[in-house]
Amino acid sequence: MNQDIITSTLSGALRSGTPLLFATLGEILAERSGVLNLGLEGMMLMGAFTGFSVSYITGNLWLAVMAAILVGGLMASLHAFMSITLRVNQVVSGLALVFLGEGLSGFWGHGFVGMQAESFNNIKIPFLGDIPYVGTIVFDRDILVYIGYIAVPVIWWFLYKTTAGMNLRAVGESPDAADARGINVVLTRYIYTIIGGFFSGLAGAYISLAYTPMWVQDMTAGRGWIAVALVIFAIWDPVIALIGAYAFGGISVLQFSFQIIQVPIPVNIMNMFPYLFTIFVMLFASSNKIKKRFGAPSALGIPYSREEKT
Amino acid sequence: MKSKFLVLMILSGIAILSFAAPLKIGFIFVGPINDNGWTQAQYDGGVVAIQKAFGDQVQIKYIENVPEGAASLNVLRSLASQGYKLIYATSFGYMDQVIQAAKEFPNTIFEMCSGYATSTNLGEYFGAMEQARYLSGLVAGAMTKTNKIGFVAAYPTPEVVRGIDAFTLGVRSVNPKATVQVVWTYTWYDPPTEKEAALSLINSGCDVLAQHQDSPAAVQAAQQKGIYAIGYDSPNMGQFGPNAYLTAPIWNWAAFYVPNVQSVLNGTWKTSFYYGNMADGLVQLAPMSNLVPAQVQKLVNAMENEIKSGSFNPFEGPIYDQSGKLMIPAGKSATLDQLLSIQWFVQGVIGKISNQ
Structure with missing residues (x-):
């Protein structure tokens, strides 16, 4: 019985953590370049809607996922234009993106509510999938979950072990210095803001094509905001993001198991824990010294312009 | 002039x-x-x-x-x-x-x-959705093999509690050994969360799910896991789980x-x-699917007629709460005021109304 609950909770943690992971990884890249994009929820919704509708119309899942990714990037490029080129307030532009995504996906998605489309099934990995417990939890999933596993080390390696990753961090840390070294700040920020959007689109597609295969309005139900918090929780690190996303996901599953086995912790308190922890991290990371050490991008949210240099 | x-x-x-x-x-x-x-x-x-x-x-x-x-x-x-x-x-x-x-x-x-x-x-x-909830409870009670029925519930408001109670009274009237496990999602509408709640119930051994949620996610979860589900609001929920959907209390x-x-x-x-109520036609039980055996359908239809004619009321005493305390004595029925403010679970429900 208890073993079952552990297996099912861990299994659920990966399931509900995966959309959070994608959105968080994307936002880490965008924020590392110095662009704060609060529009994750809007981009995820557009991704979820696009993925579902393309799957419904064409029956081709990979086309659906690609379309969702592109639409996420398209929305992010709008934010990039607003915040990098026009240098408007990034918070305002990000919020606008949320409402835009909610509105457009709701409007265009009207006809797709209640339809059935192709969706992802679990693929068991040979040998690994047969390991007791671990096999069913980790290696008997749909392919998007596997993509999540792979994305984390790839992004980690990219950020810390490649020149391009170093340039990205430099742009977010000190755009002036990066510019002086000949890195194109504007282009770099554009690229990673848009890549961030790709990931949000993918996160949305995971929800509408694998997690709960359907389209209903506002189906991401606030997961984009959780991802915004997770970026801070993860102190802009992809590996901690993985732990954080699965932990946030795990808690959202564990609340139900706890109700069933009657653990006397109120659900509301449990749901609060991740955020409490996020606030704790923010307090902790507010000191500049610690910030530097952990890699919070110093130029986050600050538009860059050469002219203002003195 | x-x-x-x-x-x-x-x-x-x-x-x-x-x-x-x-x-x-x-x-x-x-x-x-x-x-x-x-x-x-x-x-x-x-x-x-x-x-x-x-x-x-x-x-x-x-x-x-x-x-x-x-x-x-x-x-x-x-x-x-x-x-x-x-x-x-x-x-x-x-x-x-x-x-x-x-x-x-x-x-x-x-x-x-x-x-x-x-x-x-x-x-x-x-x-009086509770009338149709009671009938859907009859179906669930007859269909369960594990005697464990799950209920995915939104918020502990009187409307939801009343529905769970009526459902459980229905379940227990055909299957006194069955229990109804409730989990609260604290959302009316969040498909992934509703699905996780449903999967937790299924993992704990429930083989029939009922719900008071506005998305078909629980029906979809039941379909994936090969168990039965009872929808809500609209018979359209059936299209998300053709091999799971039994019926739904609907408006x-x-x-x-x-x-x-x-x-x-x-x-x-x-x-x-x-x-x-059901007599007015405001509250209905959606047509039962082919998964429900004929004799169960017959029983449900008979009870539906009794409810419509007024000769049967699901909240007729004696009704006990979870702790075994007599809440509605024999020969009496819950009044409308009582039902509209109900904040206790009947015997057979497993779960807590959080503010208790």
Whole structure:
């Protein structure tokens, strides 16, 4: 019985953590370049809607996922234009993106509510999938979950072990210095803001094509905001993001198991824990010294312009 | 003498004009009209049925996705000031704003669904969903093999608690050994969360799921895991789990809307608290799917007739709460007031109402 609950909770943690992971990884890249994009929820919704509708119309899942990714990037490029080129307030532009995504996906998605489309099934990995417990939890999933596993080390390696990753961090840390070294700040920020959007689109597609295969309005139900918090929780690190996303996901599953086995912790308190922890991290990371050490991008949210240099 | 005649002429002119002009009816909905749930049931039974019944006599406008709370007041005001004389507010969270709007527009009739405030131009309407919940409990109780039934529930409000109690009374009347495990999701509408709640119940051994949620995620989870599910709101939930879906307690709002509009057209409308039931047709059990064996269907239909005729009431005593305390003694039934404020679970429910 208890073993079952552990297996099912861990299994659920990966399931509900995966959309959070994608959105968080994307936002880490965008924020590392110095662009704060609060529009994750809007981009995820557009991704979820696009993925579902393309799957419904064409029956081709990979086309659906690609379309969702592109639409996420398209929305992010709008934010990039607003915040990098026009240098408007990034918070305002990000919020606008949320409402835009909610509105457009709701409007265009009207006809797709209640339809059935192709969706992802679990693929068991040979040998690994047969390991007791671990096999069913980790290696008997749909392919998007596997993509999540792979994305984390790839992004980690990219950020810390490649020149391009170093340039990205430099742009977010000190755009002036990066510019002086000949890195194109504007282009770099554009690229990673848009890549961030790709990931949000993918996160949305995971929800509408694998997690709960359907389209209903506002189906991401606030997961984009959780991802915004997770970026801070993860102190802009992809590996901690993985732990954080699965932990946030795990808690959202564990609340139900706890109700069933009657653990006397109120659900509301449990749901609060991740955020409490996020606030704790923010307090902790507010000191500049610690910030530097952990890699919070110093130029986050600050538009860059050469002219203002003195 | 002449002036009196003139007044009479004008009055009769107005009367003729108002007779000829269609009645303008406004609806505000909390979700999209095709949500396969609450709003769709309101739309089908409201907008569609009224249009069909009254044709040119009415002119209907509906507004979707009106957020509950403060924002709805502007929508109500704009409808009323555009001459909509009969306005339906179809979700509990509009209540404070409807009360305000009814004060500001005394010549407009407001009808509020699932609230409790009435005034001279504000009526309330809702229905005894517990009757259909009881019948769906009969189905669940007959279909379970593990004797463990799961209930995915939104918030511990009296409406939801009442439904769970009625459902459990139904379950236990055919299967006294079965229990109903409740999990709270603390959301009306969040497909992934509802699905996780459903999967947790399935993992703990439940083989039939019921729900008080507005998305079909629980039905979908049941389909994936090869167990049974009972929907809610609208029979359309069945399309998300053809091998899981058994039936659903559903709303047929036309049973309220059509006579209500008629009374406004006739000029006989008076404020009231309408609480419909299965006999009115407001509350129904959706047709049972082929998965439900014939003898179970027969039993359910027989009980449905008894409920409709008034010879049976699900909340007839003796009814005990979870701790075994007698709450409704033999020979008595729960009163409507008791039901509308119920905050205890009957015997057979596993789970807690959080504020206990």
